[in-house]
Each structure stands twice: as C-alpha cells, then as structure tokens.
Amino acid sequence: MTPPDFSALYANHLATLKQRADEALSRGGLEYLVVPSGTQHYQVFDDRDYPYAVNPQFKHWLPLTRVPNSWLVYSPGNKPKAIYYQPFDYWHVVPDAPSGWWVEHFDIVIIRKPEEALQHLPSDAARCAILGEPQSTLGAAPDQRFQPNNPQAVIDYLEYQRAFKTPYEVAMMREATRAGVRAHRAAEAAFRAGNSEFDIHLAYCAAARQDAGELPYNNIVALNRNGAVLHYTELGRVAPQPVRSFLIDAGASFHGYACDITRTYATDTAGEFQAMIDAVDAAQLSMCAQVRAGVDYKQLHLDAHLALGGILRDFGLINISPEAALANGVSNVFFPHGIGHGIGLQVHDVAGFAATDHGGTIAKPQGHPYLRLTRVLEPGMAVTIEPGIYFIDMLLEDLKKNGNAEAVDWARVDAFRPYGGIRIEDDVVCTGAAPINLTREGFAEAA
Numbered sequence: 001m002t003p004p005d006f007s008a009l010y011a012n013h014l015a016t017l018k019q020r021a022d023e024a025l026s027r028g029g030l031e032y033l034v035v036p037s038g039t040q041h042y043q044v045f046d047d048r049d050y051p052y053a054v055n056p057q058f059k060h061w062l063p064l065t066r067v068p069n070s071w072l073v074y075s076p077g078n079k080p081k082a083i084y085y086q087p088f089d090y091w092h093v094v095p096d097a098p099s100g101w102w103v104e105h106f107d108i109v110i111i112r113k114p115e116e117a118l119q120h121l122p123s124d125a126a127r128c129a130i131l132g133e134p135q136s137t138l139g140a141a142p143d144q145r146f147q148p149n150n151p152q153a154v155i156d157y158l159e160y161q162r163a164f165k166t167p168y169e170v171a172m173m174r175e176a177t178r179a180g181v182r183a184h185r186a187a188e189a190a191f192r193a194g195n196s197e198f199d200i201h202l203a204y205c206a207a208a209r210q211d212a213g214e215l216p217y218n219n220i221v222a223l224n225r226n227g228a229v230l231h232y233t234e235l236g237r238v239a240p241q242p243v244r245s246f247l248i249d250a251g252a253s254f255h256g257y258a259c260d261i262t263r264t265y266a267t268d269t270a271g272e273f274q275a276m277i278d279a280v281d282a283a284q285l286s287m288c289a290q291v292r293a294g295v296d297y298k299q300l301h302l303d304a305h306l307a308l309g310g311i312l313r314d315f316g317l318i319n320i321s322p323e324a325a326l327a328n329g330v331s332n333v334f335f336p337h338g339i340g341h342g343i344g345l346q347v348h349d350v351a352g353f354a355a356t357d358h359g360g361t362i363a364k365p366q367g368h369p370y371l372r373l374t375r376v377l378e379p380g381m382a383v384t385i386e387p388g389i390y391f392i393d394m395l396l397e398d399l400k401k402n403g404n405a406e407a408v409d410w411a412r413v414d415a416f417r418p419y420g421g422i423r424i425e426d427d428v429v430c431t432g433a434a435p436i437n438l439t440r441e442g443f444a445e446a447a
C-alpha cells in the first residue's frame, strides 16, 4: 500500500504554525523562535539511556521523533531552519538523512556534534524565545545563553492555540488511531483466547507495530479486579482463573501524535457485567455527541456523573437519584476521574485549564480535582471522552465510613467487585458541525 500523502496538509499546518509563532513572538517582544528537540537522558550512575522523548514544541513543527540534539529556528517572514543532528557513530543507528514531505519547507543544516548547532543559532540569544527542557542541547560546549528561557507570554499563546488542531494534525491522529484499533482488536482476541496480561500486551504491541517506548503512554492491560486500578501497568505473567473481564487502555503514535483508546470486555457476553458495559457504552456515545462548539467541558463532566449515576441506580448499586449521588459525592466513588482531556502531541495535551491565550486559569468544579480540561469546546479541539464505573475497594471502604453507606446496596457491589471496572474511551474532534469520533470511525473501518 502506498503511504498516504500528507504534503498538502502539512504545508497548511506549517502556515498556521508560522502565524501562531509570529503572534507569540510579538507578545514576547522577541524575534526568533528557537526549539531544541531535546537530549537523551541517562540513568543515575549508569550509561543506560531512558527512551528519548522529543520536545513537543519541536515535533509540532517537524514530524521527527527520533532526532535528539536538533533545533528548529524560525523568525517571521523567513523560511524556518532545521538544524539536524546526524552524528558519525558506529555504536548506534544514526538518524536517516532528512527526507519526506517536510524537507522542502526548511533550510536544513546537518550537524555531526551537538555543539556544532551553536554556529547555526541566531547570534543574539537575548532576542530568542527558546522553548525546551532545562538543560542545553549543546553537548560538550553548553552555552548558558541558549538555555531555554520559555517566556511565559510565548508559551501561554502557543499552548492555548495548540488545542486547535489543524487538518494535518487530525490526519496524524487518524493514522495513530488506525494502529491503535488494529492493536485493540488483536488484544481482544488474545483475551478471548485466555492469555495473560503480559501476553495480551505483547499481542497489542505486535499488531500496532510499536513497542513500549514508541507508545504514547504505558499500556493498561487489566484482567478481572485489576481493572479497578486506574493506572494499572503491572502486566501479570499468568492469567487468573477464571478470567471474567478485561479492561484495556492503550494507544499508538504516528509522527508524534497520540491516540488514547479504552475498551472493556466480559468473558460472559450474556451476563450482567456485559449489560453494564453496554450501558456505559451507550452513555459514552451520547457524551461523544456533545463534543460541540460552545459546550462547556466541565458541564460534560458533571453530566457524565448524572448519566453514570443513572446506570448505577438501574443496576441496583445505589438507591438514590443521580443528582443526589453527584451532590453527596457517591458518584465520585464509582467514577473517580475526569471525563477526559485534550489530546494531540501529548496524550494529555497542554493548556487544559487555560482561560485565554494571555494566561489565566479556569477552575475545576469543586469536588472534582482530577478533571484535566475545563475549557469551552471550540472547532478544532480534540478531546477524549472516557466515562467509567469502577469497584475500588479503598474508595468503597471510605464511603462505608463517611455517612452515605445506606445509599449503596453492598451485596450488589460485592457481586461486581470481581470484574474490576469499566471504561470506554474515544478520541473526538470538535468541528463546526457534528463531531468526528476518530476511534469509532477507526473501529468501523477495521470491521
């Protein structure tokens, strides 16, 4: 299959980034945007490196995730420059020579040592917004002048605007989703065949054609009660007996963009846990349909509590109204995380609380400390919608003690505890009209 041609989308994407950079630099009173790709990090007292994580500000401009010690330099009205690190090295595979649809848009200089970048950077560092990690990328000749200064006015503007994805970015996320969906289907098959969490994880990676270092976050592969641990990343080597349920929260990457997908499965597809999965799935689809311009994401979160409270009541787990469960915190026990977050270059994208592109913060609703996004949705925003219902011993024990114990049918809770929990998560793009559900489209395409 010929790879898709992203060149036209990329050209428009770059035009948007230049406009944003022009405005950001003017706000910072600066002339150059200078973005190091970042450095390799090493384990303490060891020469072993951690997986390299490229600076998101760099991969926004360039579809390059494996080129440390490189730089982007842009100044308004000029062709951007890519200072591209390609060492002479016989210990490692060095980055390929620059190629692909991005190349024609940049003046490219190749450097063989990190410190060679200095001669290609603007001469006056004081006129640069240098965005990056604290340490310099200049290798053996660290130059204090080119330590990232991360000017707040520049960062505020760029991060706020990053919520609005260009069509190129949506295309990248669609490709990431294709890999993620392929892998989710393989993982479900591995679960149904009775595999351990570890073996399901390997089946996932094999189908995604990505290993753990390339995935946008650590896979959550949870059988039975492990689904109640929100960030369960243990990967048990032996499958429990019997296997009742499977929660998998796993993504994939494409040119630095992420997808973030969760599915939950029951072994017994005619049982009550499957019925609850189906109920959460239907509620989740209604929530996804609310990803529309002008909708307050905070309200979406609170509405999710009401929808999930209704499911808890319908399944006999609570005997109070969804409104009461939201008001007295009972719904928080079963749904103790946010409804989702922005997604893009980072699985939890930046500026979720940004009030404006000049800074400021939109507070979370009181009693909901784990919500990661409080902005009003606008076209171009990409968000996850990930409601869940969990049976978490620690939170249930607290509830027993805090005076709301009688709101809960504990025998029903005990019946569901062995299944751990349910989460259904899709990635959804807000448009001027109906939302684009990248995840559902991906599963439909793969069916």
Ligand code: GLY
Residues within 6 Å of the ligand: 217, 249, 250, 260, 347, 386, 425
């Ligand atoms: N996979 C992390 C999250 O869903 O936020």
Ligand code: MN
Residues within 6 Å of the ligand: 260, 340, 341, 384, 386, 425
């Ligand atoms: Mn998520």
Ligand code: MN
Residues within 6 Å of the ligand: 249, 250, 260, 261, 262, 425
């Ligand atoms: Mn997730």
